[in-house]
Amino acid sequence: MLTEGKKYKILVIEDNTGDFVLVEEFLLEQFEEINLLHAKNYKEAFKILSDKNTQFDVVLLDLSLPDKTGGSLINAIVTICVDTPVIVLTGYDDFAFGVKSLSLGISDYLLKEELTPLTLYKSIVYSSERKKIVAELATSEKRARSFAKQLNNVLEEERSRIAREIHDELGQQFSGLKMSLSSLKKLNVSESAREEIIDNMINEVNISIQSLRQIANELRPVIIDKLGLFAAIEWLVSGFEKKTGMMCEIYINVQQISLDKTQEINIFRICQEAITNIARHAEATKVNIEIDEIGNQLIIKITDNGKGINTDGIKNSLSMGLLNMNERANFIGAKLNIISVTNIGTTIELSVDINEKKNTNSRRSFSN
Ligand SMILES: Nc1ncnc2c1ncn2[C@@H]1O[C@H](COP(=O)(O)OP(=O)(O)O)[C@@H](O)[C@H]1O
Ligand SMILES: [Mg+2]
Known part of the structure; x- marks a missing residue:
């Protein structure tokens, strides 16, 4: 059995005691171990679900409670449940409403008259597994997004560091070279001074080559x-x-x-x-x-x-x-x-x- 070793904690929100007893029987027939809580109206359910120390595996919800019904009940319960799947158990055979309620965030819509221990069991296990997978996916998506953002920051930082290196090192070296060339251009420079300037320029070019190599190497060794x-x-x-x-x-x-x-x-x-x-x-x-x-x-x-x-x-x-x-x-x-x-x-x-x-x-x- 899929649920072997796992103790499911389930909240049944149901005002009709007869329906609750039936659901309880179905659950006990299928699950090895179960921790069942019962809320008879929306107010009770809200109180139980608001306790952040109690995490349910699944919530079974009847759609016609004395203090709230239908779409507004679904909205209210789904909002408090967040990561807990909500399965609607209802007497209304309203297919269009069933489809709509799925878009409101419930995991499944089951008709009481058609309910069997096995369909209820399957729906609970599928909903709870599906919710877990969706939550894992959301976490990994969030991580990927934050990584992409960080990567972008790192890239920008890297670019500005390289720009600084090019500006500070190569910029300075080329300015030096330009000055040497200007001195060479002067007509009154002696032969020996000219030679010295050229030797300096060769040195400066060598240093520039080294800087270039280093920058290129940092970009891609x-x-x-x-x-x-x-x-x-x-x-x-x-x-x-x-x-x-x-x-x-x-x-x-x-x-x-x-x-x-x-x-x-x-x-x-x-x-x-x-x-x-x-x-x-x-x-x-x-x-x-x-x-x-x-x-x-x-x-x-x-x-x-x-x-x-x-x-x-x-x-x-x-x-x-x-x-x-x-x-x-x-x-x-x-x-x-x-x-x-x-x-x-x-x-x-x-x-x-x-x-x-x-x-x-x-x-x-x-x-x-
Ligand atoms: N080999 C190490 N020995 C001791 N502390 C380390 C070592 N590697 C990483 N750390 C610690 O982990 C922190 C996070 O590392 P990292 O994510 O690379 O950020 P950064 O190096 O920019 O601080 C560092 O700030 C440092 O406190
Ligand atoms: Mg580091």
Whole structure:
């Protein structure tokens, strides 16, 4: 039985005692365990449903109560019920009204004369499952919308940062070059001074090339396309080591596996965020990165020996780093697990399903 092990909590709103007893009998016949409450009019129902500590799995509603009836009764009950499905049990055989009442937010419309234990049971189970699925869908839709908004903010921030870098660095370098060119143009510049100006200009151009490369690399690390994901992660880690002076160990035990470009860039960005977070927050002295191929999974573990993630820090943080990591993992169908212990450290574990192996003879092992 579908309802095995589940105790349904049901409110029956029904003024006719005979009808209530019948419904109760039907329910007891079908459900293993049931917690049944009875309200005889709208006022009683309102009181029971207003208690936010009592959550019902389903509400069965008779449409002709002494203190409220029909559409206005449906509207009032559906408004208080929010996530609880409401099934109308009625004596009116009014098909048009039945259809209309569905649009008012009820889950089902059942005629008392046609009611059997099984139809009632099915309607309750379907309505309650359907409501759960709809609620889950609404939550995930809300999450997707907020993620899209955050992503947009992150993109805008990234754009303004890059614009600033171009303006401040390249702008300045080109202004320097322009000044050097103006000096060269002067007729009274001696040969040796001219040579010095040209040497300076070559230097300035070299610096500009470096800046350009750096900006382009931040936009899209070329190394991923040229040497692959694992080399890019090694490059990321060695840059981090140089910048922070933190001791990093990286083990890559992977045969040549096939990942598509979307997987590669998202895995890279997740590692980049994890490593940036270590530099910004962890107060660690050591970082360990382990990349393994286990069965048909690629497992990446990034561990630091820092102070651990403070749950308040996550709640108060305005940044979306951890959320983005999660969303990126979801996007490529991977799993992200964050294990953090106060003053012991944090491990970010990413598991990616690898479906096909690359058809290649050169089985290179990237172990070091
Ligand atoms: N490796 C880590 N060690 C300690 N704290 C961390 C670590 N990674 C993240 N945190 C905490 O989690 C918070 C949220 O991280 P994140 O979403 O990336 O935002 P941000 O880095 O912009 O603050 C951080 O502010 C920090 O308090
Ligand atoms: Mg961060």
